[in-house]
Each structure stands twice: as C-alpha cells, then as structure tokens.
Amino acid sequence: MTAQSLFEKVWQRHVVVPETDDTPAILYIDLHLTHEVTSPQAFDVLRARKLPVRRLDRTLATMDHSTPTDTAQIFGGLPIKLESAARQVRQLEVNCAEFGVNLIGLQDSRRGIVHIIGPEQGATQPGKTIVCGDSHTSTHGAFGALAFGIGTTEVGYVLATQCLLQRKPKTLEIVVNGRLPAGVSAKDVVLAVIGKIGVNGGTGHVIEFRGSAIAAMSMDERMTVCNMSIEAGARAGMIAPDATTYEYLKGRPFAPQGTDWDKAVADWNTLSSDAGAAFDKSAAFDASTLEPMITFGTNPGMVTTISGNVPERPGDAVFAKSLAYMGLTAGERMAEKPVQVVFIGSCTNARLSDLEAAATILRGRKVARGVRALIVPGSQQIKLEAEQRGLAKVFTDAGAEWRESGCSMCLGMNGDLVDAGQYCVSTSNRNFEGRQGIGARTLLASPASAAAAAVRGRVTDPREFLG
Amino acid sequence: MDPITVIRSRTVVMPSTNIDTDQIIPARFLTTTVREGLGVSLFADWRYDQAGQPKPDFVLNQPAARGCQVLVAGRNIGCGSSREHAPWALLDFGIRVVISTEIADIFRNNSLKNGLLPVVVDEATHEWLLANPGVEVEVDLPASTLRLTDGREVTFPIESFSRYCLMNGIDELGYLLQQMDAIERYERTREGA
Ligand code: SF4
Numbered sequence: 246m247t248a249q250s251l252f253e254k255v256w257q258r259h260v261v262v263p264e265t266d267d268t269p270a271i272l273y274i275d276l277h278l279t280h281e282v283t284s285p286q287a288f289d290v291l292r293a294r295k296l297p298v299r300r301l302d303r304t305l306a307t308m309d310h311s312t313p314t315d316t317a318q319i320f321g322g323l324p325i326k327l328e329s330a331a332r333q334v335r336q337l338e339v340n341c342a343e344f345g346v347n348l349i350g351l352q353d354s355r356r357g358i359v360h361i362i363g364p365e366q367g368a369t370q371p372g373k374t375i376v377c378g379d380s381h382t383s384t385h386g387a388f389g390a391l392a393f394g395i396g397t398t399e400v401g402y403v404l405a406t407q408c409l410l411q412r413k414p415k416t417l418e419i420v421v422n423g424r425l426p427a428g429v430s431a432k433d434v435v436l437a438v439i440g441k442i443g444v445n446g447g448t449g450h451v452i453e454f455r456g457s458a459i460a461a462m463s464m465d466e467r468m469t470v471c472n473m474s475i476e477a478g479a480r481a482g483m484i485a486p487d488a489t490t491y492e493y494l495k496g497r498p499f500a501p502q503g504t505d506w507d508k509a510v511a512d513w514n515t516l517s518s519d520a521g522a523a524f525d526k527s528a529a530f531d532a533s534t535l536e537p538m539i540t541f542g543t544n545p546g547m548v549t550t551i552s553g554n555v556p557e558r559p560g561d562a563v564f565a566k567s568l569a570y571m572g573l574t575a576g577e578r579m580a581e582k583p584v585q586v587v588f589i590g591s592c593t594n595a596r597l598s599d600l601e602a603a604a605t606i607l608r609g610r611k612v613a614r615g616v617r618a619l620i621v622p623g624s625q626q627i628k629l630e631a632e633q634r635g636l637a638k639v640f641t642d643a644g645a646e647w648r649e650s651g652c653s654m655c656l657g658m659n660g661d662l663v664d665a666g667q668y669c670v671s672t673s674n675r676n677f678e679g680r681q682g683i684g685a686r687t688l689l690a691s692p693a694s695a696a697a698a699a700v701r702g703r704v705t706d707p708r709e710f711l712g
Numbered sequence: 713m714d715p716i717t718v719i720r721s722r723t724v725v726m727p728s729t730n731i732d733t734d735q736i737i738p739a740r741f742l743t744t745t746v747r748e749g750l751g752v753s754l755f756a757d758w759r760y761d762q763a764g765q766p767k768p769d770f771v772l773n774q775p776a777a778r779g780c781q782v783l784v785a786g787r788n789i790g791c792g793s794s795r796e797h798a799p800w801a802l803l804d805f806g807i808r809v810v811i812s813t814e815i816a817d818i819f820r821n822n823s824l825k826n827g828l829l830p831v832v833v834d835e836a837t838h839e840w841l842l843a844n845p846g847v848e849v850e851v852d853l854p855a856s857t858l859r860l861t862d863g864r865e866v867t868f869p870i871e872s873f874s875r876y877c878l879m880n881g882i883d884e885l886g887y888l889l890q891q892m893d894a895i896e897r898y899e900r901t902r903e904g905a
Pocket residue numbers: 309310358359360379381591592593651652653655656673674
C-alpha cells in the first residue's frame with residue numbers, strides 16, 4: 246500500500262461516496278459544532294423544508310460570539326445590552342429547543358468559545374471530521390482531526406444530512422524542528438510561519454504541522470498553531486495524535502471510557518503520516534532561530550520580530566494604505582510603540598497556559614497608567630481554574646479587567662471594543678481593519694508579549710521579564 | 713437562487729489585495745438572524761464616514777458603480793472569517809460575479825452556494841481588468857468563459873457540479889438528500905448498528 250499522510254487517512258475514512266470528475270465526494274461529518282451567529286439562517290432552511298436535525302448525537306451548540314463578557318449581563322439578571330445580540334442568543338435557544346439540539350447555554354458552567362470547549366469537553370478527538378460555521382474550526386486539528394470552517398448554507402447541509410460535498414484538498418507539510426528559545430511561544434511560531442508563507446500560502450491545502458518542535462508542544466500550544474492555519478488561507482491544520490494528545494483527552498466527559506478508551510487509542514495510533522507519505526508542498530522552519538513576533542499591518546502575514554522594524558516596500562500602494570490605517574511608518578521600530586489597550590483572550594490564546602504565561606509577567610506588577618487591559622478566559626471552566634489557582638487575583642491586583650468567557654474583543658460584535666485610533670496588543674488571530682472596532686489598530690502577539698506591553702504601556706519584548 | 717447563464721455588465725474595480733470578509737461586512741452587522749438586507753452594510757467601514765454618510769471617493773459610492781454586477785478585486789479576496797454574510801451582502805448590493813487571481817477557499821465555497829459566481833483569471837487578464845475599470849464584460853457560465861471588449865476570451869475554472877447547480881438555480885441539499893441510502897449505509901458500516 247502506498248504511504249499515506251494523516252490527512253489522507255482521516256479523509257479516506259469519511260468518504261461516503263467518492264469524488265468523480267462530475268461530482269465532489271460526499272464526506273461524512275462526525276462532529277458538528279454550532280453557534281449563534283452562523284446558524285439561524287440554517288435552521289430556517291430546515292424549517293422551510295420540513296427537515297429534522299439528522300444526528301442530534303453529533304451536534305453540539307453554544308453561544309460565544311455575540312455574548313457579553315460582563316458578569317451582570319450573564320449571571321446578574323441584567324438583560325444583554327446589545328438588543329440584536331440578545332435576539333440572536335434567544336434565537337439559538339429557540340432553535341435548539343425546537344430541534345432537540347444539545348445546547349451549552351448562556352449560564353452553563355461548560356460554556357465558552359466553541360473551539361475551546363470542544364476539546365475541553367473531550368468532544369474533539371483524533372481521526373474525527375469536525376466542522377463548525379466558523380473559520381477557526383481549524384483549531385481542532387491539533388488532535389489529529391480533520392476540522393474546517395464552513396458557511397451557513399453548509400451548516401444547513403450538515404444539520405440535515407451529516408454530510409458535505411467536498412473536493413479533496415491538497416496537502417502542505419510544515420516541519421518545525423529544533424528547540425524553541427525561552428520566551429518564544431507557539432503563537433510566535435505560527436505568526437512566523439504565516440509571515441513566511443503568506444496569508445494565501447495555504448489556500449486549497451490542508452497543513453500538517455510536524456517536527457520535533459511541534460511534538461514537544463502541549464495541547465494548548467498545538468491548538469494555538471492549528472487555530473491560525475486559516476490565517477495562512479489553509480482549509481485546515483493538523484497534528485498527529487500522540488501520548489500528549491491522549492493524556493489531555495483521557496477522562497474528559499465526551500472521551501471514550503474504559504475498554505473503549507484503549508480501543509480508541511490503538512486506532513488513533515495508526516493515524517500518523519506513514520514514512521514517505523507525499524505532500525503537495527512543503528516548508529521547513531528552525532525553531533531555535535525564532536523570536537517573539539508582532540504584527541504591524543492589517544493582515545496576519547504583515548508580521549515582524551518584536552525587536553524588528555516595520556519593513557519598507559516602496560511603490561506598494563496596498564502596503565502603504567495598510568500602514569496609513571495603522572498609523573505606522575516604514576522603517577519604524579516596533580518596540581517602544583505606545584499602546585492603549587491589551588487584550589488577552591480568544592480561541593487562539595485564552596487557555597489556562599496562556600493565562601499562566603501572562604500571569605508570570607503581571608504577578609506583583611501593575612498595568613501601566615493609561616492602558617486598559619482586558620483578560621477574558623476562553624471558557625467558564627478555565628475561568629474557574631484560573632480563579633482557583635490565583636491567576637485571576639494576579640490580574641485584578643495588577644489592575645486588569647477579568648471577565649466572563651467569550652470571543653470578546655477578538656471581534657467587535659459583543660460590546661467589547663477598541664476605540665478608533667487606539668493600539669491594542671491582542672492575543673487574538675486577526676488584525677484586519679476594524680476587526681476590534683471601527684478604526685482600531687490591532688497588534689497581534691503572544692500572551693507574554695501582551696502582558697509585557699500591559700506593564701510597560703509600550704510594545705515590549707517579553708524576554709525582558711525573563712530570569 | 714436565481715439561475716445564472718450569461719451576465720453582461722460593466723465592472724467595478726477594487727484593486728486592494730487580501731480584501732477580507734471583515735471588510736466586506738464588519739462583525740457588528742452579524743447579529744442578524746436573516747439573510748436579507750445586508751447590502752447597505754456592504755464594505756460599511758470603507759463606504760461611510762463616521763457620521764454614516766457615504767464617502768464620495770469610495771468606488772461603490774460613485775455613480776459609475778450603479779448597476780454594476782461584476783466586481784474585480786485584488787488578489788486573495790475573501791480571506792478570513794467564514795461568514796456567509798459576505799456573499800449575502802454582495803448579492804444584496806447587486807454584485808453577481810467576483811473576479812480575481814485568487815479567491816479564498818471558504819468565501820469561494822459560500823459564494824457558489826448562493827449564486828455569486830467566483831471567477832479566477834490569470835495575471836494578465838486581471839491586470840487588464842484593473843487597468844480598465846468600468847469596462848463591459850460578458851461572463852458566460854455555460855461556456856466557463858469571460859469575454860472582454862477587446863475580443864479576448866478567457867476560460868475560467870469552475871467545478872462542473874457547481875456550474876450545474878448555478879445554471880439551474882438549484883442547491884446541493886437536494887442532491888445530498890437523494891444520497892440518503894448511501895449515507896445510511898455508511899453509518900451502519902462504521903457504527904456497527
Ligand atoms: S475568539 Fe475570535 S476567532 Fe475565535 S471563534 Fe471567537 S470570534 Fe472567532
């Protein structure tokens with residue numbers, strides 16, 4: 246048998262009807278995650294065509310994007326301030342009740358950002374196909390699942406048939422070998438990768454991240470890397486499951502239990518890419534040469550080292566327009582740039598280890614005067630754990646705001662906003678114009694870099710706090 | 713969904729590269745629970761000033777853009793978020809064809825599902841289109857061909873199944889539902905039920 250890649254193995258297991266010249270493959274979906282923003286119109290289609298949700302046991306809903314992070318609006322009996330958001334949340338409750346979909350609702354202790362709670366609940370597992378009406382579904386690929394974002398029409402298809410029509414994507418192997426230097430995180434790795442291959446470098450491809458630096462990563466770190474695959478334009482990002490994966494999953498609510506667990510692990514062990522498996526494209530990185538990264542422009546490929554300068558590209562009008570939006574000049578140093586807002590959160594970097602990295606720097610220190618620091622745990626479970634471990638107290642003692650979980654300031658649709666013209670060092674994944682609010686200027690970076698910026702009030706190399 | 717065969721229209725040109733779906737429709741408009749009415753919010757942050765007034769220098773606000781059904785955009789349009797609100801907003805505004813050298817995967821997929829035709833062309837054709845804004849083009853879906861006023865005919869790639877659906881104005885759900893036997897068989901085999 247020819248050597249197969251991780252992607253090919255997972256793909257092959259899920260082909261219901263193979264592709265032909267005339268028709269795409271019918272691909273079976275094991276797990277469908279859904280949220281309030283991209284599902285209402287899909288449920289309307291089911292209603293109009295009098296169709297049920299075909300597999301309730303494979304469907305899980307939650308609310309995260311438009312939900313406020315203010316405790317009073319979640320638990321204090323206050324209504325959700327944004328009326329349209331309140332309506333959207335209500336609509337998901339109605340749809341889930343009507344169709345019988347399992348909903349992790351507003352006050353549920355398991356609620357959080359959909360891409361954080363899937364893994365946290367153990368619903369995300371190796372070898373599964375996972376979709377969600379959300380591009381960062383790529384996060385779940387960290388477990389060796391084939392996980393990708395879909396639009397609302399396709400959300401409807403999966404609700405109705407548990408299947409999608411798909412052409413087989415190509416594969417891109419990204420090898421990261423070597424040891425990451427101290428102070429350099431998984432976020433820096435993926436930003437460096439996107440900076441190199443570009444925001445369209447992965448278009449039409451599924452990325453497999455491999456190499457010793459990836460193997461050495463925790464699940465939290467692997468999720469950060471796969472999360473941003475979409476920022477390189479890739480359909481999905483994947484990492485082969487291993488002992489780290491199994492240790493993370495074991496005992497979680499949706500994970501297989503007892504003898505089923507052993508059977509599952511034996512199966513998952515067969516998923517790794519075979520020696521000699523072919524990839525359509527390949528790129529390699531040396532982890533030991535990487536540094537903390539920060540974006541300077543309006544897409545995640547516009548990125549440099551935190552000690553570096555804004556590059557110069559004379560004659561590039563689009564580049565110049567982007568810098569004008571950012572209020573930066575070509576050749577300018579990134580370090581020491583004053584910032585007004587720091588956001589630590591999102592499905593990229595709001596897991597416990599991210600909060601720990603931020604707390605290491607914020608412990609015993611204060612958020613600089615004039616800086617607003619917003620720290621938003623990725624889930625209610627993470628929030629609880631951060632409170633039990635004293636991290637929340639570190640943050641509030643430092644003068645940061647500590648909130649209920651949700652997408653928050655990652656995107657401007659829930660009331661958490663960056664004002665026009667303000668610089669925000671953000672641990673999220675997109676620095677698009679207006680993403681965090683009209684006129685907001687986003688600088689994407691790691692949790693450590695964000696915490697360092699909060700303390701100094703300026704873009705700061707987190708390694709200054711090491712030792 | 714309206715069937716597409718041949719669309720003849722002047723072009724409107726937005727040469728920026730990497731136009732992401734957050735620009736096509738900013739997040740604050742995503743709290744809607746319907747598909748309709750998003751055209752007014754299309755490119756909202758580029759189109760309106762702080763007071764909500766249309767910016768006269770933005771291309772879609774110019775009189776020449778009125779009635780244009782073909783948008784020519786810089787490389788890699790539609791990157792970023794999977795929001796289907798992006799093609800919904802474009803269609804609601806009146807755009808039926810998007811032309812670029814590269815179109816991001818999820819956006820292309822979402823467009824095909826809604827009767828917005830994504831047309832990928834070569835660099836030379838693209839440059840000509842960028843240099844000639846407002847020119848009349850003919851997009852012939854059955855022939856997968858783009859016809860330019862200088863007599864050039866450029867074929868564009870399109871998945872035959874998607875083309876069939878677009879030409880007939882049908883969605884893929886009907887097709888998937890017809891495959892239910894195969895889906896059930898697959899489930900029985902895998903789940904051992
Ligand atoms: S945190 Fe941001 S990127 Fe992640 S799901 Fe929410 S809005 Fe999307």
